[in-house]
Amino acid sequence: MPNLTLSFPASRTRAIALGLAVALTASGCAQLKGRQGYVIDPVLTQAIAPGVDNRESVEKTLGRPTFVGQFSDNEWYYVSRETRQLAFANPRPVDQQVLRVRFDPAGNVAAVDRTGIELVSRLSPEGDKTPTLGRERSFFEDIFGNIGAVGAPGAGAPGGQ
Numbered sequence: 001m002p003n004l005t006l007s008f009p010a011s012r013t014r015a016i017a018l019g020l021a022v023a024l025t026a027s028g029c030a031q032l033k034g035r036q037g038y039v040i041d042p043v044l045t046q047a048i049a050p051g052v053d054n055r056e057s058v059e060k061t062l063g064r065p066t067f068v069g070q071f072s073d074n075e076w077y078y079v080s081r082e083t084r085q086l087a088f089a090n091p092r093p094v095d096q097q098v099l100r101v102r103f104d105p106a107g108n109v110a111a112v113d114r115t116g117i118e119l120v121s122r123l124s125p126e127g128d129k130t131p132t133l134g135r136e137r138s139f140f141e142d143i144f145g146n147i148g149a150v151g152a153p154g155a156g157a158p159g160g161q
Contacts, residue, residue, distance in 0.1 A: 032091075034083040038066050040097050045078075045114075048101060053109040058101055065101075074103045093120050 044061055053061070062078060069075030078099040083091035100113040137145060 032085040034085065034091055036081045036083070037079040038063075040078065040080045040099065045099055048109060048112050050109045050111055055103060055107045058109065062099075074105070076101045076103075093117060096120055
């Protein structure tokens with residue numbers, strides 16, 4: 001019976017192992033894509049017209065809104081956001097669309113507004129503290145600062161006036 005063993009040169013084996021190692025390492029750096037909120041269909045959103053549609057037709061066409069206006073239920077918002085993230089970094093928005101549908105008091109569409117990622121603002125906090133106006137007190141002033149102030153005359157304590 002013939003011997004059917006395969007043998008690779010050592011350099012070829014090392015090259016394959018190195019290629020696999022590079023592929024595994026590079027796969028950890030792949031971008032993660034994320035989508036949040038409403039998936040906007042341009043055909044359906046273009047179909048909503050002021051003076052033609054009402055609450056019921058908008059709900060049948062687009063579904064329930066992502067959220068309703070804070071001060072009035074006459075504004076419906078449909079929000080869609082697409083993000084990218086590398087490894088352990090924070091996700092960053094690459095696309096955002098907000099569709100605002102405003103209704104008149106009768107429930108008919110009064111206006112349809114669209115905005116994009118241009119209104120996304122980037123906040124960069126300063127360390128772990130929130131800057132505030134006012135006195136800067138030390139640790140011990142925070143702990144012992146009220147000693148003697150509680151119940152002192154003129155400090156608003158009951159019976160002190």
